[in-house]
Amino acid sequence: MAFALSANAETGVTESAILIGQSAAFSGPAQELGLEMRQGAGLVFEAVNAQGGIHGRKIQLVSHDDGYEPERAAANTRKLIEQDRVFALFGYVGTPTSQSALPIFTEARVPFIGAFTGAQLLRDPFNRYVFNVRASYFDETEKIVEQLVSLGVRTIAVFYQNDAYGKAGLAGVERALAKRSLKVAATATVERNTTDVAAAVLAINPTRPDAVVMVSAYRSVAAFVREMKKAGSTSQFHNVSFVGSRPLAKELGADGVGVAVSQVVPFPWSGSLPLTRDYQRLMNASGAKEYSFTSLEGFIAARILVDGLRRAGRDLTREKLISALESMSNVDLGGFQVAFSPKNHNASSYVDLTIIGRNGLFVR
DSSP, X not given: OOOOOOTTOOTTBOSSEEEEEEEEOSSSTTHHHHXXXXXXXXXXXXXXXXXXXXXXXXXXXXXXXXXXXXXHHHHHHHIIIIISOOSEEEOOBOHHHHXXXXXXXXXXXXXXXXXXXXXXXXXXXXXXXXXXXXXXXXXXXHHHHHHHHHTTOOOEEEEEESSHHHHHHHHHHHHHHHTTTOOOSOEEEEOTTOOOOHHHHHHHGGGOOSEEEEESOHHHHHHHHHHHHHTTOOOEEEEOGGGOHHHHHHHHGGGGTTOEEEESSOOTTOXXXXXXXXXXXXXXXXXXXXXXXXXHHHHHHHHHHHHHHHHHOSSOOHHHHHXXXXXXXXXXXXXXXXXXXXXXXXXXXXXXXXXXXXXXXXXX
């Protein structure tokens, strides 16, 4: 792609364009997450560009596939910054992939906005280049445990992906249980991008937990739920939002009824919010067949980026974008409130609980 820079211009900014970079899974077992995240963001960018762009500049999103593997995400991040010369990074998918990119974009002082992960490593310690849109995994697991304990559940096991993502979710469950003087009843892991869950079933099912909180991606979670049910489990199954709700429901089919997923964005099928009505209108206009929580998250993250770019003004720099985002102290995106400040780069702590109903449809 030819992307000529004018004299003294900020990297990734020309008279007519702003170049934004993304590394996410567009192939492999987690590909639906990256595809949906990009789909939702693309709706916003295309609509903004159709109306003349940001101060006359069109947004160009350059996306590279990392297959949900941290080594590839690190290489993509270097390429985006050093070769593609993007202005900012946006919409990464995953904890291990974001973790691998963290030291690279921090050293380069490139803003990193709206990653699809709730991991603490992007929140603590504070990093002025990181802007989190979604609630944290601590927020999600607190809500899940609160709900379970309120229903009388006391024995809770955790099935988690054996990497930074899974461990972040496990830490959240442990933290929430400790607040209630409880401990995790049993744990078991699965390797990233695999569905080998036999050992996990053998480790967890004999303990007969009342509930299992699952912290992995949709294919491994679906495999685990199916095998647990085959082994006679009557546990309640709960997921954090990163699982990928729509592809999980598809993978599970009839086995998905009653499986719960926490969500960090509003219900995409609801017409009660201006935000979701805008999302539905653009999804329908694009010919998209299915709404989803993940594409709505991409939509919301892109709306925030666009707002920040507008606030930063015509003389756009990375430092001005950071200051502009930090000025978003109380922004209503249409029934969904977000806020940043110079000391807080976490826009939302919103968490909702949903379950998979009949025909793979989600209910609240």
